Amino acid sequence: MSTIEELNPGLKGLGRYEYGWADSDVAGSAAKRGLSDEVVLDISRRKDEPQWMTDLRLKSLRLFDKKPMPTWGSDLSGIDFQNIKYFVKSTEKQATTWDELPEDIKATYDKLGIPEAEKQRLIAGVAAQYESEVVYHQIRKDLEEKGVIFVDTDTGLREYPELFKEYFATVIPAGDNKFASLNTAVWSGGSFIYVPPGVHVDIPLQAYFRINTENMGQFERTLIIADEGSYVHYVEGCTAPIYKSDSLHSAVVEIVVKKNARVRYTTIQNWSNNVYNLVTKRATCAEGATMEWIDGNIGSKVTMKYPAVFLLGEHAKGETLSIAFAGEGQHQDAGSKMVHAAPYTSSSIVSKSVARGGGRTSYRGLVQINEGAHHSKSNVRCDALLVDDISRSDTYPYVDVREDDVQMGHEATVSRVSDDQLFYLMSRGMTEEEAMAMIVRGFVEPIARELPMEYALELNRLIELQMEGAVG
Amino acid sequence: MAVELKKPPVAGGVTPLATKKPGADQAHTDSGATFVPDQSRAERTRSFDLDAFPVPNGREEDWRFTPVKELADLFQPAPTEGEKYRQDVNAPAGVKTSKVPADDERLGQVGTPGDRAAAVAWNAKDQATIVKIPSGTELGEAVRVVLTASDEARINRHVLIEAGHHSKAIVALTHEGSARLTGNVEISAGDGADLTVVTIQEWDDEAVQLDQHDILVGRDARVRHIAITLGGKVVRLSTNVRYAGPGGSVECLGVYFTDAGQHQEHRLFVDHEPVHCTSNVEYRGALQGDGAHSVWVGDVLIRAAAHATDTYELNRNLVLTDGARADSVPNLEIETGEIVGAGHASATGRFDDEQLFYLQARGIPEHEARRLVVHGFFAGIINRIGLPGTQAHLMARIEKELADSIDSAFEPAAAATR
Secondary structure (H helix, E strand, O other), X not given: OOOHHHHOOOHHHHOOOOOOOOOOOOOHHHOOEOOOHHHXXXXXXXXXXXXXXXXXXXXXXXXXXXXXXXXXXXXXXXXXXXXXXXXXXXXXXXXXXXXXXXXXXXXXXXXXXXXXXXXXXXXXXXXXXXXXXXXXXXXXXXXXXXXXXXXXXXXXXXXXXXXXXXXXXXXOOOOOOHHHHHHHHHOOOOEEEEXXXXXXXXXXXXXXXXXXXXXXXXXXXXXXXXXXXXXXXXXXXXXXXXXOOOEEEOOEEEEEEOOOOEEEEEXXXXXXXXXXXXXXXXXXXXXXXXXXXXXXXXXXXXXXXXXXXXXXXOOOEEEEEEEEEEOOOOEEEEEEEEEEOOOOOEEEEEEXXXXXXXXXXXXXXXXXXXXXXXXXEEEEEEEEEEOOOOOEEXXXXXXXXXXXXXXXXEEEEEEEOOHHHHHHHHOOOOOHHHHHHHHHHHHHHHHHOOOOHHHHHHHXXXXXXXXXXXXX | OOOOOOOOOOOOOOOOOOOOOOOOOOOEOOOXXXXXXXXXXXXXOOOOOHHHOOOOOOOOHHHOOOOHHHHHHHHOOOOOOHHHEEEEEEOOOOOEEEEEEOOXXXXXXXXXXXXXXXXXXXXXXXXXEEEEEOOOOEOOOOEEEEEEEEEEXXXXXXXXXXXXXXXXXXXXXXXXXXXXXXXXXXXXXXXXXXXXXXXXXXXXXXXXXXXEEEEEEOOOOEEEEEEEEOOOOEEEEEEEEEEOOOOOEEEEEEEEEXXXXXXXXXXXXXXXXXXXXXXXXXXXXXXXXXXXXXXXXXXXXXXOOOOOOEEEEEEEEEEOOOOOEEEEEEEEEEOOOOOOEEEEEEEEEOOOHHHHHHHHHOOOOHHHHHHHHHHHHHHHHHOOOOOHHHHHHHHHHHHHHHHHHHHHHHOHHHHHHO
């Protein structure tokens, strides 16, 4: 059998990673590695947190020690928890305007294109996360006037203590799983959003995340509360530079969607190919509420991420659109969970994955319809596209129905790019590579069209990058 | 705790199934995770050694749905209570049947125990039954292996069904009465053979059966495996399929009717390695009553070498009343893109209101219409068994189960309390 390189001569060129630069590492080099009570207390002390948060962090550390590693999923044996920096502070005070940012941080964001995005006024506010803590923050005035809170999570705890305490760790308790415990113990940064009743935030709220210190874990924590009848679209994007040793990213995202509210959460993660991306995301939906996850997984070494919706009120609705690309050495283990706990609830999961160059994509999902959740409907659809004969694609859909008056359907297809399709496009004058990229773009189009425009463009560019050298 | 296979799997270019890596139970760690979960279905432990399988506690992937607390006695070896059961083999002329001692070297060539219960059966059995259909023989009637037990007889059962090359046969295993059974059934179809194995579980209410079926499909052979599970308190049937050469085709069909308090679990694992093989899995189940629990897990692995594989899995569940629980897990692992097709589907729901409406619009009363819909749902599988007498018997049995529930639901008193 031929090796991966022989089958894909173009693979070598793929090694260059577009966002794989690294700025001089000023803030990170001094930070302490490892995990202990002392580290947790130090994080809490530096942030000047209330006692309950310090206690919760310590309790979570105990839970983390007690919890076993997952007995399923990907190979995580490469993570060394004692060789990770759990807190890195890059600037002492938060900047409020662009000009106040330090030079090398500004340079990083210039490469990411944030100022352009600002100028286009496509985004409502940018909470750019650089090394664990938010350093730059701006909210448009009209949002503030409407009472929308959009701050980093540390500020949220400081300035809105009651609101924060009411919801923090209620959707994902500290002991939910090993990585949620870890995040609760050492969290830093993330976004805190509150949308008052009836308010529609009509432009997406957007934040950029970045890991920039070797071996630095990024443990951001996001909490979104959409009050009755409100609407908000939050966009999270990730890029990280390439480093020698493995990095860990373990975020927790909690979303509370109240009666008749609607929240859409869009992520395109494009971590460099040495990051373990182990994320817990969950939303609760009250009566008539809608939660939509749009989840793109392109980068990272290993991703294990299953955005969940708990449908707790009648007529609540959950939706997940998920795409995953796995190239050489990557394992994208992604999917979604839908738990129907009330009557007349509905959910839908659409997952599309492409594996190439020896990569592996797995869809892993759960649909659970509890007793009493009559007239519930759920539909799951997984499609996988195989472009060579060395890559791997798995489907692990769990279905648990405990009610008679329901409709539950699951369907999966795995197909390969047919010679007919390639021939047709090539006879129109395309190269094989262009034809392949076009077929892949067509395959993910139903999800790409749900993305904000800049993201859809970025996704198309990333697909072309990913598909380079995929034929041959 | 590295475990070696005592017997080599059958030759013919088939990859030996993996044994367990050391350190698998070091799940807890807070610095430097060393534990690696199974990355493929093929990595799950298979061994003749009982100690390779810790006693299940219900948290294992393999046992997560099973009520292991009720099965503690079956996880420890105990002798077969020979006086409480009988197993008769009725075979047409030409078939060679024999009872052989437990250490007969023909045993363990097709299958290797894949869980604690199967390992218990392998180690505690005192004898085995071999049914051999000679090469080139086409049987006019079915071979019947009838097991009748009483008084919760403890049984460690082993059956080997060997169909020689280019033979054609139907073998029916039936189970009646009351037993606590662990067992292994090995099924080997020679090159070009056409073999149907039907296993029918018509146990009394308290019976427990933990059974493993291993199927090895020869070159260009065609195998149909049909599981019909109607009775028993806990029935767990694991069916594993492997191919010994190219061109094999397999159909795994199943029907289950799970009543209140019953746990019926069907697990399948189709392991594609040689080229040009096909597999088609279709299981249909109905559930009614409090605590009725059905589990269907269908694993398909397409290995990197298995070019031109074509596979499809389907599970449909009809939930007839509240309080029942249907778990359905169709898993696919695909290591090559050079395949014809791979897919699966799972659907769980209640009666299709449109079908009921259509029938009622034709003047058929509702309870009759319901009966017809369920009849049609199961007839699609049952009628493919190929044994008319057995088919009629099974349909009658299903009708009876159904009549009990539908009639009670349509009595005015019952309807009021519903």
